Amino acid sequence: MEEIIRMEHIVKVYPPSVVALDDVSVSFRQGEIHAVVGENGAGKSTLMKVLYGLVARDDGEIFVRGQPAQFHEPGEAIAQGIGMVHQEIVLIPEYTVWENIILGAEPAGLFGTIDADRARRQVAEEIAEFQFNLDPDAQVGEISVAARQKVEILKLLYRNVSILILDEPTAVLTPQEIPQLFSELKKMRDNGKTILFVSHRLDEVMELSDRITVMRKGKKVDTVEANRTTKQDLARMMVGREVIFSSRRSQHLYGEVVCQIENLSYRDPEGRQRLKDVSINVRAGEIVGVAGVEGNGQYELVNSVVGLIQPQQGKVLVKGIDLTHLPILQRRELISFVPQDRGKMGASVNASILENAIMLHHRLNPALSAWKGLLLNFANARRFTTDLEKKFSVNMASSDDPFRSLSGGNQQKVILGRELLLNNPFVLLDQPTRGLDVGSIEYVHEQVLAMREAGRAILLISADLEELFMLSDRIVVLYRGEIAADLPVESTSVEDIGMRMLEGYPEAS
Amino acid sequence: MNQKTISALIGILIGLLIGAVILLVQGYDPLATYQALFQYSLFGLYPLSTTIKNSVPLILTGLSASVAFASGPVNLGQPGQLVMGALLATIGGIYLHLPPALEVPALLALAMLGGALWAGLAAFFRQAFNMSEFIVTLMLNMIADFFTAWAISFPLMDRKAFSPMTPQIDRAGWLPDWGSFNSAIPVMLIAVGIMWFMFNRWKIGYEWRMSGQNSLFARLGGCEIRKNFVAVMLVTGALAGLAGGLVVMDGPHRFIKGLGANYAWDGVMIAIVANNDILGTLFYGLFFSAIQTGALGMELITNVPNEISQVLQAVLVLVIVASREATVAIMNRSAARRKARQRVVGHIEEKAV
Amino acid sequence: MRVFIGLITGMISGATPILLAALGGTFTFYAGVFNIAMEGMMLAGAFCAVVGSYFFHSWLMGILFAILGSLLLALIFVLFAVVLHTDEFITGIGLNLFAVGATTYLMRQTFKVKGVFADPGIVAIPSLQIPWIKDVPVLGQILSGQNVIVYLAVLLTAWSAYTVFRTRFGLRLRAAGYNAASLDSSGVSTARMRVLSLLVCGVLCGLAGAYLSLGYVRLFAENMSAGRGWISLAAIILVNGNPWGIALISLVFGFSDGLGLLLQGYNVAPQFTAMIPYIATLIALYFFSVRQKRLQKV
DSSP states (O other), rough: OOEEEEEEEEEEETTEEEEEEEEEEEEEETTOEEEEEOOOTHHHHHHHHHHHTTTTEEEEEEEETTTOOOSSSSHHHHHTEEEEEEESSOOOOOOOTTHHHHTTTTBBBBBBOHHHHHHHHHHHHHHHHHTTOTTSSSGGGGGOHHHHHHHHHHHHTTTOOOOOOSSGGGGGGGGTTHHHHHHHHHHHHHHOOEEEESSSSSHHHHHHHHEEEEEEEEEEEEEEEEEGHHHHHHHHHHHHSSOOOOOOOOOOOOEEEEEEEEEEEOOTTTEEEEEEEHHHEETOOEEEEEEEOOSSSSSHHHHHHHHOOOSSSEEEETEEEETTOOOHHHHHEEEEEOOOOOOIIIIIITHHHHHHHHHTTTHOGGGGEEETTTOOOHHHHHHHHHHHHHHHHOOOOTTBGGGGGGHHHHHHHHHHHHHHHHHOOOEESSTTTTOHHHHHHHHHHHHHHHHTTTTTTEEESSSHHHHHHHHEEEEEETTTTEEEEEGGGGGGOOHHHHHHHHHSSOOOO | OOOOHHHHHHHHHHHHHHHHHHHHTTOOOOHHHHHHHHHHTTTTTHHHHHHHHHHHHHHHHHHHHHHHHSSSSSOOOOHHHHHHHHHHHHHHHHHOOOOHHHHHHHHHHHHHHHHHHHHHHEEEEHHOOOHHHHHHHHHHHHHHHHHHHHHHTTOOOOTOSSSOOOOOOOOSSOOOOOOTEHHHHHHHHHHHHHHHHHHHHHHHHHHHHHHOHHHHHHHTTOOOHHHHHHHHHHHHEEEEOOHHHHHHHHHSSOOBTTTGGTTTHHHHHHHHTTOOOHHHHHHHHHHHHHHHEEEEEHHHHOOTTTTTHHHHHHHHHHHHHHHHHHHHHHHHHHHHHHHHHHHHHHHHHHOOO | OOHHHHHHHHHHHHHHHHHHHHHHHHHHHHHHHOOOHHHHHHHHHHHHHHHHHHHTOOOHHHHHHHHHHHHHHHHOOOOOOIOOOOOOOHHHHHHHHHHHHHHHHHHHHHHSSSSSOOOOOOOOOOEOOOTTTTSSSHHHHSSEEEEHHHHHHHHHHHHHHHHHBBBBHHHHHHHHHHHHHHHHHOOHHHHHHHHHHHHHHHHHHHHHHHIIIIIISSEEEETTTTTTTHHHHHHHHHHHOOOOHHHHHHHHHHHHHHHHHHHHHHTOHHHHHHHHHHOOOOHHHHHHHHHHHOOOOO
């Protein structure tokens, strides 16, 4: 197979001083499925973005089909037959499938109108050709995530791309949806397309790829043939040391029930039933993991517990106290909460680290008060922050630095530290390791297990089934707003949970 | 000198430069014009004290906008809150006859009350009906304008006057001058001081700031967003109202037509340039007051119409803000480029070895 | 009957500048630009219209100048908000301030007057009598004899609706507002769509300004846009951008304007009648907000 893309000595530094790509040279062959692996922050996404023209490189050369190429924007790459499907699907929910597919390449009618009939026909033909099973007139906001991914791919095929770049495509799919995607990708390869596949999931990469390039901390480690390497080799190359893939949970006795979520039902303002009779109990020293495809009620569950949403029916009790109608401040005296989105809910990124660290403590911790509770005791606040820094190994320069100057992992440590130092009996964690590098993920897992040892009750929502299985004592599945499973972790498997996530209760066996 | 100050200075310089170009194009001598401008505002005790005196309503309305924007509510209603405060203070001054030691604080309190109530109206609409305070305060500005115009033309009109205005307020409510030092100034400074202290040292000020930066985060942190919203609107309305009261008590001692028209958008403008920083508001309030005060004198000497000051102000606002963001971006990008060059050079050296 | 016709005509007059400015704002709204500079663009248009009309003794030149003046402001918006990435809200406010200052200053410099410039040398934009229709009883007096710009506004409303919803440009324009990342990755520059939307807004606000100073009345007064830019903004928000909806809302606001004039004849103080359009805006906002609140999630 001949070489189709060559990238030489690529350097990319994000302002002010983050080296994302450090002299990376790599080449891809025509008609292969080539995976680029590495942990979060290794540079694999950035490398593809540089190739695609989304991000400008600081140095290095790129050759496409032997010719030097310099793409300033995706349109130029597409013109050369290269297309990219992003991890975050960037479609327009308000438009239909066919409108999304033709956007930017619309068949024209008179005076600049869109020839809607021709467009619909072309899209339908393409869907049939690749056997994608989509309705061209469906509104993209209403279809499943896997379907949306197919729309993204179709968008590129509509423009006749022959080189497809996929960035973490399996991150949004359930275990059951992945094999179908893989078979479609293999069919495309057999038809002559080249597929570049960015991922950190080694099992999938081993199954799908012909060749694999490993990146670590902005450098390329090596490129190997898939059938001549092992998952262990790849992991070692990715992280630089031996990685343990097993669980470290200890066996112990659970305490009393700390959190009782009883018969929670919630209908949203548009009339859709988002939660139906959801009941979950969490005991002291227990981790209950919540699995589910995004959009099946997790958002409403978390927000009901924390107090942003008022469910129409049901109760939330912590330590016997009915929180259902209490304001957020009072709930937070019992509930520690690490939200899904650091930037939107967990912190104020432009404020200083100190200001982020003391939130809630400013009201609940008497040491931070001065003068009859009106003033903040800044000296103590500073001490508190430094204390947090030490206890949670936060790598920071000064408490007055803006929060956004911290890396993702350190930001999460500050948030975790702030919440844990509240010493609450119940801890609610929503995707706590999303977007973190392997080191930080390990750290968070350690902390979660330590909380468990210390006897706290933990409710953990996560999209990462491996993580759930590693940490949880029990797993609960949310499907269409209802509990579709509530099982001790030993009595189930990843495939079983994946099935319930997709289909609810299994068929009667 | 830190990044903030550098970018501000660059912005001011570029703004003045553009102003100079505009003057040149019109056929005026920029150097002479600027010299006259600053001579009539800063060089000398009388110009300086006039500038500081004129800066009082600018700084107070700027403070009102700064604190509001930094805490979340988009309070664009300073013009309306100012005139309502002025009106209430005038009414008090006409009907209350107390000794000066009591009259002055009473009128100031009424001024703050007037502004707070007018802002409170917008806060009410937001809390009860979810109506955007952005639009409501803007509409209330126009309504307040017309309402006060009616008030001074009919019920409160001074029958002896030739044009719509109220009778003078009680002599006890006139703010005295201590030499060339105006007594409105300490009032303004106290207000700035209190606001700074409250915003930066009080717990509630912390909550306001966090609410303004990320209201969801503040909510999850137990902050009572609704209560804080109303409180901020009332406080910032009071500040604008105070400015109105001071204008009446310190200047014409009655509510005349067009009062406060000059201070229409200046408060917002100053807050924007100062990036909602309280001390920055103080500085820029003085700065823009210098431009406005100097412009009148400048016209006498150089024949440049004083309205050019309005153009200069607008240019300065745009340029200072743009330069602030551009400077940060440029500094970051050059730091990044330096680092990239290190890497490239480093690798060339490695290969050579 | 005369009162009724007067009321309708007043309604149309009051509605036209708001409609035009709001149509301009619609394009930027759909493109995802937070544009609050319509007030300033209208004011610049009004001033330049008078300049063009006075010095060239032609209302056509007045319209041309109005469009150019408003476009100049739109270009400054592009420079700061798109090229220099300055916050759009701040840029809008800065531009409005600049328009007030510049028009006040230039009026003094060019015409040597303060406050108002009214002169017989200003050529107003004429009205158009449509043959046959003008003879229809009642309706004829409303449909015919309106100012040229009024008819233009109607045509532009239809053109806007067509462009935004049926053309390629419109699909991309709305995409820029819905999801800029998606449009960029489709190979179309979102920045370019936003610039184009600002230019369209400049043209339409220029027309609105020309109507203010050459159609509605025949003079230029300091700050004569008088908050109409804000009312257009409110109109866009209330109707979520749809051009026909905007036409309807503009009529409502125009009506409140005309009602004010009517009430003056009944001894209601002029200050209160002047308040009516702004109170009407508040009432419209009330209905809109209450409905929004019911649909809010968190």
